[in-house]
Amino acid sequence: MxxxxxxxxxxxxxxxxxxxxxxxxxxxxxxxxxxxxxxxxxxxxxxxxxxxxxxxxxxxxxxxxxxxxxxxxxxxxxxxxxxxxxxxxxxxxxxxxxxxxxxxxxxxxxxxxxxxxxxTPGYATIAVKGDSPVKTPEDLIGKKVGVLSTNGACDLTLNDVLLKDGKDYQSIEYVALGVPELVSTLMTGGIDAACLPEPLRTPAMADNDLRDVLDLFTGPYExxxxxxxxxxxxxxxxxxxxxxxxxxxxxxxxxxxxxxxxxxxxxxxxxxxxxxxxxxxxxxxxxxxxxxxxxxxxxxxxxxxxxxxxxxxxxxxx
Structure with a gap:
């Protein structure tokens, strides 16, 4: 090859x-x-x-x-x-x-x-609990973010968004979790945010008080x-x-x-x-x-x- x-x-x-x-x-x-x-x-x-x-x-x-x-x-x-x-x-x-x-x-x-x-837009987002102090991607610096795998679309896209904005993303701690654990770990406070792809995202947002802070596949990433x-x-x-x-x-x-x-x-x-x-x-x-x-x-x-x-x-x- x-x-x-x-x-x-x-x-x-x-x-x-x-x-x-x-x-x-x-x-x-x-x-x-x-x-x-x-x-x-x-x-x-x-x-x-x-x-x-x-x-x-x-x-x-x-x-x-x-x-x-x-x-x-x-x-x-x-x-x-x-x-x-x-x-x-x-x-x-x-x-x-x-x-x-x-x-x-x-x-x-x-x-x-x-x-x-x-x-596509809306297919995967990084979400937080409704009462979280995290409002923007920048607020995730220094926090724990749950992902399906490290060095994947979730963490690298977020890192790139922050890098383009001149922010230091390296203090974010990414935690690899299976699909069933992402929402439960977020709701119990084990992580500060979770990357939720479909079909996990739709029921998770409907059944819990969650909100998005980053839609992954928009702009240059669509x-x-x-x-x-x-x-x-x-x-x-x-x-x-x-x-x-x-x-x-x-x-x-x-x-x-x-x-x-x-x-x-x-x-x-x-x-x-x-x-x-x-x-x-x-x-x-x-x-x-x-x-x-x-x-x-x-x-x-x-x-x-x-x-x-x-x-x-x-x-x-x-």
Whole structure:
């Protein structure tokens, strides 16, 4: 896998990715039969957030089965998801692009089969209790903020907002928590604020006296790629037909999620605790269509600005 230096060639990816998507469409035009697949039974990891709607649609609507794949999933946490796919516990897992690029730049053998979603206003916010003295992002300096994973969209976006305003964000303590613990820990005072993605955000705001202090995916962060559906380069190289079949199924599932928001909300009750009525009002992310991987330079640029890793962040050619 070759790499591009972000300061010199990153913007060329905006022209590259549409061509990659077209190439994937051509090479994946004829589905492999079950006999041609190197591996037909897959174990994948998901989190109980809306990022994973396309994966569940692909399972529930038989899109994986149409490709000869028998896919089962396990609901887990962000760290366990990444460690599990690298360690072979899972064949595929959703990995945030921040974690993906961090792992890739450290030489870990990750490869993305598909995008899952991109950010939209209202999809994820940093919230506090109604009686909290915190009124603005600046007020979070020196406080504890609950996130699903560190060095992710929640903490890096908040840090960047503060950095652009000339504020020192480094005294913020980020606490990684599972989805079920975010609201309860906030309400009991274990943290001062919590990053709440959908479908957690809608019921949390309705059932508790909470208010937002930062809407993550607005302004320069709107449409930011959030999660990629990933595996290891070893799995891809040993199972090229299976990898291609997963890509085809995910392309179809993303099309369903994009064009049928009602279906996206329906599947939430399959893998989360959100009921149908709550799901009707949850804010959806953008589910990209067309195959391939979108422009990751916005993610890499943000990581560069905040010195997430040593040296400039390199972006893989997908």
């Amino acid at each position: 070759t790499t591009i230096h972000p300061s010199e060639r990153r913007r060329s990816l905006q022209r590259l990715f549409p061509m990659v998507a077209a190439a994937l469409t051509l090479t994946a035009a004829a589905p492999a039969t079950a006999q041609e697949l190197e591996k037909t039974e897959l174990n994948v990891a998901i989190l109980p957030t809306m990022d994973y709607v396309p994966v569940v649609i692909a399972i529930e609507d038989g899109l994986f089965k149409d490709e000869g794949l028998d896919v089962t999933y396990q609901v887990t946490t962000a760290p366990a998801s990444l460690n599990g796919v690298l360690g072979g516990t899972y064949d595929f897992a959703g990995v945030t692009w921040f974690a993906f690029l961090t792992a890739y730049n450290r030489g870990l053998p990750l490869v993305a089969a598909s995008e899952l979603d991109r950010g 449409d930011m790629p959030i999660v990629g559906y990933s595996t290891t380069t070893r799995f891809r190289d040993q199972n090229p037909n299976t990898f291609a079949a997963v890509q085809r199924a995910m392309t179809k599932a993303l099309e369903v999620a994009h064009t049928d928001p009602d279906r996206s909300r329906e599947v939430l009750s399959v893998y989360t605790r959100v009921g149908p009525e709550t799901a009707k009002t949850a804010v959806l992310p953008t589910y990209p269509t067309g195959g391939g991987i979108g422009d990751l330079s916005v993610v890499a640029d943000l990581m560069d600005q905040l010195d997430v890793i040593d040296g400039p962040v390199k972006v893989p050619e997908q």
